[in-house]
Amino acid sequence: DVKVTQSSRYLVKRTGEKVFLECVQDMDHENMFWYRQDPGLGLRLIYFSYDVKMKEKGDIPEGYSVSREKKERFSLILESASTNQTSMYLCASSSPPGTGGISPLHFGNGTRLTVT
């Protein structure tokens, strides 16, 4: 079974702090993703990576950066946390879709971040 592990389940940080959210997957997946989930808005893509050291902006990258130095690890960085970044953050991984498109995302259990 694919395992995607996020380092923290709950996190409380102060405004202006630099915050690191870590994600590790154990299935040798090429693709990794960071989403944030807010009530009524569903999941919105922040950044994704399809290879080591490669990254692509998603729909809401402002205020975030990412790092992928190793295939299994994808980090989300909040350079200067703000209260509007209080949210649930979900990491996911998958293999490339290939022809036919099926290759579901496998998610971690999420990190609920509160910025005060």
Place this chain on the structure above:
Amino acid sequence: AQKITQTQPGMFVQEKEAVTLDCTYDTSDPSYGLFWYKQPSSGEMIFLIYQGSYDQQNATEGRYSLNFQKARKSANLVISASQLGDSAMYFCAMREGWNQGGKLIFGQGTELSVKP
């Protein structure tokens, strides 16, 4: 414009009855895939079912089936014989193309409550 729309924020269903969760999508790419995920209160995202744009038949997985109407751009999830454990958030998602890094675009979600 919204790429994935779920118009039912919340729904109730009686135990053992069938329920349909609506999802409409918008894409101009002829190659796409549609996914449904379940998110119980524990927060994990569970992949339920997949339908590719070229699939001739509606996808089925146990009690889950996908009512795929390509011309109407709808991909409704049907849960037969609802169980109490089906109470959860349900998300519809779309992948456009097979070579775009595998990202999924999610809808806003529908919260399903199963009543005993």
